[in-house]
Amino acid sequence: MNKKIIKIKKAYENTDFIKSSDARVIRILAEYLEPQQRFEQCNVNDTIVFFGSARTKPLSEAKKYLKEVEGKIKQAGNKNRKELSKQLAYAKKQVFMARYYQDAIELAKRLTVWSKDLTAHSRFIVCSGGGMGLMEAANKGATEAGGKSIGLNISIPEEQYPNQYITPELNFEFHYFFMRKFWFVYLAKGLVIFPGGFGTLDELFEVLTLLQTKKLKKHIPIVIYGSGYWNQVINFDALVKYGTISETELELFKLCDTVDEAFDFLTAELTRFYL
Numbered sequence: 001m002n003k004k005i006i007k008i009k010k011a012y013e014n015t016d017f018i019k020s021s022d023a024r025v026i027r028i029l030a031e032y033l034e035p036q037q038r039f040e041q042c043n044v045n046d047t048i049v050f051f052g053s054a055r056t057k058p059l060s061e062a063k064k065y066l067k068e069v070e071g072k073i074k075q076a077g078n079k080n081r082k083e084l085s086k087q088l089a090y091a092k093k094q095v096f097m098a099r100y101y102q103d104a105i106e107l108a109k110r111l112t113v114w115s116k117d118l119t120a121h122s123r124f125i126v127c128s129g130g131g132m133g134l135m136e137a138a139n140k141g142a143t144e145a146g147g148k149s150i151g152l153n154i155s156i157p158e159e160q161y162p163n164q165y166i167t168p169e170l171n172f173e174f175h176y177f178f179m180r181k182f183w184f185v186y187l188a189k190g191l192v193i194f195p196g197g198f199g200t201l202d203e204l205f206e207v208l209t210l211l212q213t214k215k216l217k218k219h220i221p222i223v224i225y226g227s228g229y230w231n232q233v234i235n236f237d238a239l240v241k242y243g244t245i246s247e248t249e250l251e252l253f254k255l256c257d258t259v260d261e262a263f264d265f266l267t268a269e270l271t272r273f274y275l
Contacts, residue, residue: 031179035172039187042169046274047127047150047187048111048266050104051203052134052194054160059098066091100194100226101137106259107192107225108141108149114267116147124189124270125150129180130171131160134194139165152180181206189274190266191222193253195229211252212245221269222253223262230255 017023057065069091073084108126115124126142128135130151142149143165151166153173162171174180185207193204204224210216224230239245256262 028176028179031174031176032182035183038169038172042148042167043122044125044148044150044170044187045122046124046189048124048190048192048270049127049184049188050108050134050138050192050194051129051196051200052100052104052138053097053196053200054129054131054133054135055197056097056101056133056137056195057094058101058137059095062091062094062098066095097195100134103225103259104134104137104192104194105141105144107262108138109145110141110259110263111266112142112145112147112149114263116145118275122148125170127152127184127187128166129153129160129199130162130166132163134196136163136165138192139163143167152183154180185210185216188220189218190270191220192262192266193222193224193230195226195233201233208252212249219269219273221266221273223256223266224253225256225262227255227257 011017012026018026066088069084069087073088076084111124112126118124125148126138127150128138130139130153135151139149139151140163148167148170149165150170151162151172153160153162153171154177155173155175162173172183174183181203184203188207191207193200204222207216207220207222211220236250240247240250254265256265
């Protein structure tokens, strides 16, 4: 009598198991090992990481939205005046913030051109969080300069989709924030912090804490870009005043307001410590 042969899935082919809480450690390891393999294959040894808001738009888009809101106000008369006033204020802020989008493009472009002129290959590749806004601007600048660019995207309920300027083989999708942060920091030789919200603040203070506590032993020059924004958002001097940080710890970063200033600082520091 012939017995029916039943093929059983291997454990690693069992998607129900792989997605279960019992297999969490496997998923964590995968988010460590799979990027590691790709970085090695692409000869990526170090990066310059750009952080910043996903909500910042290019100037053309910001101006277009402002024009649409102004048109609505003209047509509405006295109707919905309060709501339209809010939209108008937001639209004007978007136009104001758009300067950072262009600056991120220009800085990433100049750093990429500079790195391509070095004798070593694939040095100081621009890396971003992979999404829209200032992340997109950084990847765009690197791509326009003819270089590679990395995107470390994260899966969140309100989906953040990878931007179109990421080098395809260096386009990553993470589930775990802490593994994404690991890859941000592990390869980083420099950081540029553009204006941003909770996520940008989280990433900035994570790195500052690692440097402050000497858990991160390599030298990482940090540019905090846009003093007008950051001095309103964070009162660094107050931290010194109340003794929660020392004055010397303000030397962990440099506030910059122009692409020239940020470029000169980063290239000088990277040359001094890594070239």
